[in-house]
Amino acid sequence: MNNGKDNYALESKNVNFFYGSKQALENITMQIPEKKVTALIGPSGCGKSTYLRLFNRMNDLIAGTKVVGEVLVKNQDIYKNNVDLVELRQHVGMVFQKSNPFPKSIFDNVAYGPRAHGIKSKDQIAYIVERSLRQAALWEEVKDSLNKNATALSGGQQQRLCIARALAVEPDVLLMDEPASALDPIATQKIEELIMDLKQNYTIVIVTHSMQQAARVSDLTAFFYMGQLIEFGPTSKIFTNPSNTRTEDYITGKFG
Amino acid sequence: MRNFQFYKEKFIEFLLFGCAFLSVIATIGIALTLIVEAIAFFKIVSLKEFFTSSEWTPMFSEAKYGIAPLIAGTFLTTIIALLVAIPFGTIIAVFLSEYANKKFREAIKPVLEVLTAIPTVVFGYFALLFITPKLQVLLPDLPGFNVLSAGLVMGVMIIPYVSSLSEDAMQSVPNSLREGAYALGATKLRTAFTVIFPAALSGITSSYILAISRAVGETMIVAIAAGMQPNLTLNPTEPAQTITAYIVQVSMGDLPHGTIGYQTIFVAGLVLFIFTFLFNILGVYLRRRFREVY
Numbered sequence: 001m002n003n004g005k006d007n008y009a010l011e012s013k014n015v016n017f018f019y020g021s022k023q024a025l026e027n028i029t030m031q032i033p034e035k036k037v038t039a040l041i042g043p044s045g046c047g048k049s050t051y052l053r054l055f056n057r058m059n060d061l062i063a064g065t066k067v068v069g070e071v072l073v074k075n076q077d078i079y080k081n082n083v084d085l086v087e088l089r090q091h092v093g094m095v096f097q098k099s100n101p102f103p104k105s106i107f108d109n110v111a112y113g114p115r116a117h118g119i120k121s122k123d124q125i126a127y128i129v130e131r132s133l134r135q136a137a138l139w140e141e142v143k144d145s146l147n148k149n150a151t152a153l154s155g156g157q158q159q160r161l162c163i164a165r166a167l168a169v170e171p172d173v174l175l176m177d178e179p180a181s182a183l184d185p186i187a188t189q190k191i192e193e194l195i196m197d198l199k200q201n202y203t204i205v206i207v208t209h210s211m212q213q214a215a216r217v218s219d220l221t222a223f224f225y226m227g228q229l230i231e232f233g234p235t236s237k238i239f240t241n242p243s244n245t246r247t248e249d250y251i252t253g254k255f256g
Numbered sequence: 257m258r259n260f261q262f263y264k265e266k267f268i269e270f271l272l273f274g275c276a277f278l279s280v281i282a283t284i285g286i287a288l289t290l291i292v293e294a295i296a297f298f299k300i301v302s303l304k305e306f307f308t309s310s311e312w313t314p315m316f317s318e319a320k321y322g323i324a325p326l327i328a329g330t331f332l333t334t335i336i337a338l339l340v341a342i343p344f345g346t347i348i349a350v351f352l353s354e355y356a357n358k359k360f361r362e363a364i365k366p367v368l369e370v371l372t373a374i375p376t377v378v379f380g381y382f383a384l385l386f387i388t389p390k391l392q393v394l395l396p397d398l399p400g401f402n403v404l405s406a407g408l409v410m411g412v413m414i415i416p417y418v419s420s421l422s423e424d425a426m427q428s429v430p431n432s433l434r435e436g437a438y439a440l441g442a443t444k445l446r447t448a449f450t451v452i453f454p455a456a457l458s459g460i461t462s463s464y465i466l467a468i469s470r471a472v473g474e475t476m477i478v479a480i481a482a483g484m485q486p487n488l489t490l491n492p493t494e495p496a497q498t499i500t501a502y503i504v505q506v507s508m509g510d511l512p513h514g515t516i517g518y519q520t521i522f523v524a525g526l527v528l529f530i531f532t533f534l535f536n537i538l539g540v541y542l543r544r545r546f547r548e549v550y
Contacts, residue, residue: 056439058435058438058439061431061434061435061438063357063358085441086441086442086443087441088441089438089439089440089441090441093439093440094435094439096432096435096436096439098432100430100432100433100435100436101436102433102436102437102451102454102455103433103454103455104454112437112440112442112450112451113440113441113442116437116440116441116442116443116446117441162436165436165440166439166440169440169441
């Protein structure tokens with residue numbers, strides 16, 4: 001994949017998105033590069049989460065939604081008819097705002113994805129579980145209680161478990177929808193450190209309400225406002241020298 | 257004015273308490289009646305005969321009082337009914353909750369629930385006059401009264417109890433779990449059976465328990481279609497009598513008050529009461545045991 005500057009992990013071309021008759025995204029064209037952290041910011045209802053959920057077709061679960069335009073993952077339009085959703089979601093993993101561990105053991109949570117993709121060997125599953133938990137910086141805390149119910153973990157641990165669960169299917173892209181918004185500052189810090197670690201190997205797109213968080217973790221930042229992409233560029237530029245006055249107003253806290 | 261408000265509140269509180277108390281009183285009253293008559297019964301018939309004799313012939317001159325044939329009949333019809341109701345009900349619930357779109361679900365649910373509105377006596381004649389002849393095509397030796405036909409129809413009758421409650425339970429599983437599974441690339445089927453079903457297990461279990469209680473207590477279908485002949489058998493192609501069917505049969509006769517025959521009704525009733533009571537307790541226990549905190 002690393003054979004030229006035109007290779008983007010994710011791309012959208014003139015994408016419009018509708019909830020019934022309400023348009024949530026207008027003509028979004030954007031290229032998200034590989035192995036970088038891209039933050040999507042903007043006020044509530046600006047469409048940033050909707051945009052994020054385009055890339056693993058999570059919006060499909062909501063009745064009456066419609067996508068117009070091209071959404072590309074690895075240069076393939078994922079809204080074409082012949083797309084295998086199982087395969088797509090193996091490439092593009094997701095971590096949600098509210099941690100959502102299954103009411104199963106810690107082990108079974110992480111093993112869920114690999115099992116769903118047909119891995120049967122017990123040794124291999126155990127290996128993947130350990131590797132994923134280590135990647136999510138959770139292994140040391142849970143290695144002696146893998147059979148404990150995941151819902152008994154703390155909020156921050158649950159969220160790292162969800163990250164481990166997503167990593168277990170070996171995605172290339174990780175979509176994160178406000179992954180730390182429900183966590184305390186220490187748990188948030190751990191998640192952010194984790195994101196910095198993971199970007200060596202993964203393309204990460206993160207929706208966040210916290211501008212400080214976007215500034216801390218991201219390489220690129222996209223500012224959404226009322227369904228439009230207002231500005232997209234290197235995080236340092238967006239936060240120090242935005243070209244658009246609305247971006248500046250939002251970042252400096254004049255609205256939002 | 258304040259006083260008036262106060263007494264009004266008190267009065268309403270008393271009224272609500274009274275209503276709640278009434279149902280408790282009714283239950284206790286029923287249990288007491290059953291127990292008093294049963295004690296009288298056991299003064300004449302030994303517990304040993306009751307539990308070990310393999311015949312139930314209270315109306316014969318040489319009467320035998322073994323409850324086993326009635327329990328066998330009840331057990332057998334219940335098992336057959338559950339073999340129909342649990343798989344079908346569960347699959348319908350999974351379909352409605354995880355596959356069907358909202359419009360279809362709201363249209364089909366009331367239709368299914370109409371099944372519970374059909375009087376059971378109609379189901380009974382449906383079993384006797386429609387299902388049994390059809391079964392006789394397949395099984396030529398099948399008698400006109402048989403457990404199989406009654407059990408199958410009873411199972412159909414119970415399907416909505418299972419499907420409706422199980423579907424409610426699955427619907428109340430938070431959507432975030434569904435999204436979590438889909439986001440990992442799980443198919444709908446896998447999500448339904450490995451995430452949603454286990455998460456809803458507490459509600460699903462209670463629907464099964466309700467189905468069991470319903471099947472054990474069902475009267476008209478078995479009285480009409482399974483026959484009136486106490487029969488210690490586990491062969492579904494034979495006629496048999498359930499506890500409930502026996503009670504109907506004897507209550508409709510003109511047994512004098514205080515005779516042993518009269519008391520058998522209460523003993524049978526007590527056995528039935530104990531069964532359903534135990535299932536209810538089991539239901540409460542399982543509901544707690546499998547309750548998931550989301």
